[in-house]
Amino acid sequence: LSVAIHEESGIACVTNPNGNIAMFWDVSKRKLVRALDLEFPRGVALTRNGKSFVLSIGKAQPTLLEVNAETFASAPFDGAPVGVMSGSHLFPWLPRTP
Numbered sequence: 001l002s003v004a005i006h007e008e009s010g011i012a013c014v015t016n017p018n019g020n021i022a023m024f025w026d027v028s029k030r031k032l033v034r035a036l037d038l039e040f041p042r043g044v045a046l047t048r049n050g051k052s053f054v055l056s057i058g059k060a061q062p063t064l065l066e067v068n069a070e071t072f073a074s075a076p077f078d079g080a081p082v083g084v085m086s087g088s089h090l091f092p093w094l095p096r097t098p
Contacts, residue, residue, distance in 0.1 A: 001015050001016065001017055001041075001042055001043075002014070002015045002042060002043045002044045003015075003044065004044045004045050004046050004053055005027065006046060006050070006053070006069040008050065008069075009069055009070055010026055010027045010028050011024050011025065011026060011027070011033065011069055011070075012024070012025045012027050013044045013053045013055070013067070014044075015041040015042055015043070015044050015055060016041070017040045017041055017042050020037060020038060020039060020040060020041070021035055021036065021037055021038065021041070022035070022036045022038050022041040022044070022055055022067075023035045023036075024036075024067075024072060034072045036067070036072075036074070038055070038057045038065070039057055039058050039059070040057060040058055040059045040062075041055050041056070041057050042055075042056045042057070042062070043055065043056040044056075046069075047066070050069075051068065051069060051070075052066045052067060052068050052069055053066070053067045053069060054066050054067075054077050055067065063076065064076070064077035064078075065077060
């Protein structure tokens with residue numbers, strides 16, 4: 001459903017909500033390097049600092065998961081603003097400064 005590429009490492013994260021899987025591919029080698037079984041992964045984007053992927057997961061109450069682009073370590077992501085999240089498309093966001 002969604003793709004984000006970490007240019008520094010050449011890793012692409014691809015989500016497949018129907019398959020309940022997020023895959024991480026080495027683009028230059030065309031090789032699968034990691035797969036995570038996740039409930040209904042949909043949107044994916046890079047964090048503003050470019051170090052991690054953020055994925056929206058879950059159906060009834062979507063949440064955000066942060067996955068380090070180099071180690072693939074994952075943890076809940078709580079750096080998003082409070083508000084509504086649909087899940088299919090994620091965008092890095094920072095509040096507008098005066």
